[in-house]
Amino acid sequence: MLTHDQLDDIFNLQTLCETHDGITIKLNGDMLRRESYESYDLVIYDNGRLTGFLGVYPFGSTIELCGMVHPGFRRRGIFQSLFDRAMTEIVKKPVKKVLANSHGRSLAGKAFIEANGGVFDNTEFEMEWIPCELPVPDASIVLRGATRNDVPEMKRLGLECFGIEDASFDDAHINDTLMILSDGEVAGQMKVARDGGQCYIYWFSVFPSLQGRGIGRQALSRVVREAAGQYSLIGLDVAAKNELALKLYTSLGFVVQNHQDYYSLSH
Structure with a gap:
C-alpha cells in the first residue's frame, strides 16, 4: 500500500513528466489508491524528491x-x-502474461522495453467524449450498483469479453462498478472511476451472446449523459483491434486522443 505522501509525489511526478514529454502516462490512479495495491516499494527518492516510480x-x-x-x-x-x-x-507470482506499456509517441519508453526483451503485443486507443446528441433512453436497459453477489458474473464477463482469467475485485472496484441489466437480467458491466473533474469508464463489457442488440449503446450513453454536466472530461480506452467497440464509441461521440503500445515480456 502506498502512503498519502507517496501518492502525492507520484501524481506530481506524473504531471511533470507528461508536461515535459508531451504524452500521457497510464498510471491507473484509481488502482494505486487502493489499500489492496501491492507497491513492492518500487519508488526511488533522491534527497526527498521522487525520481522514479514503476x-x-x-x-x-x-x-x-x-x-x-x-x-x-x-x-x-x-x-x-x-x-x-x-x-x-x-x-514469484502465478502469472501467465506480463505486459509493459508505453505511450505511442514515447520512443525512449518503447526502446527501453524492447531492449529488455519486450515484443509488441497490441495498441490501445485513449478516447475522449466530445458533446453530441445521444440516443433516446430505453426503459428496458437498467443500471444498478454492483454488490459482492455480482462478482461471479463480473468474473465471467472479464473472461468472455477480455480473456482475463482469475480476475479479482476488491470493495473499491465493486463500489465503482455498474451492472447493466436488460429486461431484468445481467447483460454486462462497466466501472466508472471519478477522479477530480474527470470521469473514466473501464471494464465496459456486454456478454458476447447479447451483443448487437443495442444494450451497450444504451448503457454507455446513459452514463455519459449523467456525467456530461458534472465532469470536464469523460474518457475510456479500447483495443485498436476491437473494431466493433471502436465503431460504437465513435458513433456516440468519442474521439481518439492518444494511444498506448503494449509489449509482452518473458518472465
Missing part, C-alpha cells in the same frame, strides 16, 4: 507495468533498477 497492475493472471523517471534524473539507470526489482517479484 506501477505493477494485476488483471487476473496478467500483470501490466507502467512507470516514469523525473526528466532531470534520466540516463542514470533508475528505471532499469525499478524494472529489475519488479521482475524479480513477478516471477
Whole structure:
C-alpha cells in the first residue's frame, strides 16, 4: 500500500513528466489508491524528491507495468533498477502474461522495453467524449450498483469479453462498478472511476451472446449523459483491434486522443 505522501509525489511526478514529454502516462490512479495495491516499494527518492516510480497492475493472471523517471534524473539507470526489482517479484507470482506499456509517441519508453526483451503485443486507443446528441433512453436497459453477489458474473464477463482469467475485485472496484441489466437480467458491466473533474469508464463489457442488440449503446450513453454536466472530461480506452467497440464509441461521440503500445515480456 502506498502512503498519502507517496501518492502525492507520484501524481506530481506524473504531471511533470507528461508536461515535459508531451504524452500521457497510464498510471491507473484509481488502482494505486487502493489499500489492496501491492507497491513492492518500487519508488526511488533522491534527497526527498521522487525520481522514479514503476506501477505493477494485476488483471487476473496478467500483470501490466507502467512507470516514469523525473526528466532531470534520466540516463542514470533508475528505471532499469525499478524494472529489475519488479521482475524479480513477478516471477514469484502465478502469472501467465506480463505486459509493459508505453505511450505511442514515447520512443525512449518503447526502446527501453524492447531492449529488455519486450515484443509488441497490441495498441490501445485513449478516447475522449466530445458533446453530441445521444440516443433516446430505453426503459428496458437498467443500471444498478454492483454488490459482492455480482462478482461471479463480473468474473465471467472479464473472461468472455477480455480473456482475463482469475480476475479479482476488491470493495473499491465493486463500489465503482455498474451492472447493466436488460429486461431484468445481467447483460454486462462497466466501472466508472471519478477522479477530480474527470470521469473514466473501464471494464465496459456486454456478454458476447447479447451483443448487437443495442444494450451497450444504451448503457454507455446513459452514463455519459449523467456525467456530461458534472465532469470536464469523460474518457475510456479500447483495443485498436476491437473494431466493433471502436465503431460504437465513435458513433456516440468519442474521439481518439492518444494511444498506448503494449509489449509482452518473458518472465
